[in-house]
Amino acid sequence: MDRAPGLSVRVKLTLSYAGFLMLAGALLLAAVWVFLLRYVPDRALIIPGSTGTTHGVFPIRSNLLHVFAPRAAAVLAFLLVFGLGGGWLLASRMLAPLTRITDATRRATSGSLSHRIQLPGRKDEFRELADAFDTMLARLEAHVAEQQRFAANASHELRTPLAISKTLLDVARTDPTCDTGEVIDRLHAVNARAIDLTEALLLLSRAERRSFARERVDLSLMAEEATETLLPLAEKHGVTVETSGDITPTLGSPALLLQLTMNLVHNAIVHNLPEGGSVWVHTSVRPKTVVLTVENTGEQVAPQLASTLTEPFQRGTERLHTDHAGVGLGLAIVKTITHAHDGTLTLIPRPAGGLRITVELPPPPPPPPRTPGGDGPGN
Incomplete structure (x- = not known):
């Protein structure tokens, strides 16, 4: 100006x-x-x-x-x-x-985010301003570093299916004896993965911008819908899914909260025991929050690994050798949607194996009190 x-x-x-x-x-x-x-x-x-x-x-x-x-x-x-x-x-x-x-x-x-003011002396208005500015710089530096790391990982993840597609096309062009049907099937699978990754990136960007309308949502209904949708996948993996809990109202985007629940349940089904696994989905209401908990059996997860699973493109070692490794954004999307709804996400390894993931969201505001004299304007 x-x-x-x-x-x-x-x-x-x-x-x-x-x-x-x-x-x-x-x-x-x-x-x-x-x-x-x-x-x-x-x-x-x-x-x-x-x-x-x-x-x-x-x-x-x-x-x-x-x-x-x-x-x-x-x-x-x-x-x-x-x-x-x-x-x-x-x-x-x-x-x-x-x-x-x-x-x-x-x-x-000018781009230097590592500099800090670190103003000495006792607390006053200038020092409060300096401390707030230092805190903002620290968060901004961490955010920029995270965005740079995310951009590098996303570029790598997007480059992989493109490189595979190019290799398959080169093979089909130079080798007249190759099986065209097999090449088409592999290209279809690679392109499907690229599309899934692109959609996940778009969803992640939308959640980070918080560009969504907020409505009253019942998390228990989201849990039931996600469980019913993923029931065929659970049966394929031999995993039993149990849903329980009370009516759990909150305020947010129905589409994003359904995606959050779907990602959690999908993650719990896919990363489970080879046979006889279980998933428990529970909703509850606490004095100041509403809670969605997804718990699953599985292999032992180290606490150090559990704390990094919400980072973009972060997968456990055992996840890279499955048919449902995903695009590495499932829990990252859950984390972003949770923060966009002013909630908290907690991952705790179970002593018997598997994870216990808890999403805490603020409850909806209480309805306005009724005016005395009736319910309608005509009373």
């Missing part, structure tokens, strides 16, 4: 200090002048034998202004000079933290 040039804050503070000091001095001199006029007599008697006027009295008030005015002007001039000099020094000292904050801001705008 273009602005017209103006006085600096330091000059304004200096003039303010000097002006206040001048005003205080002028008021003090005015008070002295009023005191002199009130309590000093117009004429003073002269003691006999002393030097005085021929009439035996000495005039005071007539000469008071001539004596007081030059000295008052000198005092005001001194206060002006002292106020300007002292005000400049005080303003420089007071604005020194702001100079450091401005320098850090300019560095941040």
Whole structure:
């Protein structure tokens, strides 16, 4: 935004200090002048034998202004000079933290996010501003690093199916004896994976922008719908899915919350025991949150691995050798949707193997109280 040039804050503070000091001095001199006029007599008697006027009295008030005015002007001039000099020094000292904050801001705008102000001293308004700015820079730096890492991983993941497709096409073009049907089937599978990855990236971007309307949603119904949809997959893997819980209302996007539940249940089914696995989906209401819990059996998961599973394109070692390895964004999408709904996501390894994943969301606001006199405008 273009602005017209103006006085600096330091000059304004200096003039303010000097002006206040001048005003205080002028008021003090005015008070002295009023005191002199009130309590000093117009004429003073002269003691006999002393030097005085021929009439035996000495005039005071007539000469008071001539004596007081030059000295008052000198005092005001001194206060002006002292106020300007002292005000400049005080303003420089007071604005020194702001100079450091401005320098850090300019560095941040040029791309240097690693710089911190780290303003020393006791807590005051400038130090609160500096600490808040340092916190913002730390979060921004972490976010930029995460976005760069995500972009690199996404580029790698998207490059893989394209490279495979190119290889298959090269083989089909140079080898006339190759099985065309097999090549087409493999191309179809590779393209399907690329489409799934692209849709997952779009969904992740949409959830991060929070560009969705919020409606009243029942998580228990989402759990039932996800379980019914994925029941064939569960039967294929020999996994039993149990759903329980109470009505669990919250406020959010029905499509995104259904995707969140689908991802959790799908993840619990696919990454389970080879045979006889189980998945438990439970919803509940707590005093300040509503909770969706998805728990599954499976292999032992190290706590260090569990804490990284929500990162984009992060998979456990055992996940890379299955037919349902996915695109590596399932739990990352769950995490993003949860944060977009102001909730928290917790992953805890089960002692017997598998994971217990808990999503806590805020409850919907209470309905407005009814106005007395009836339910409708006509009552």
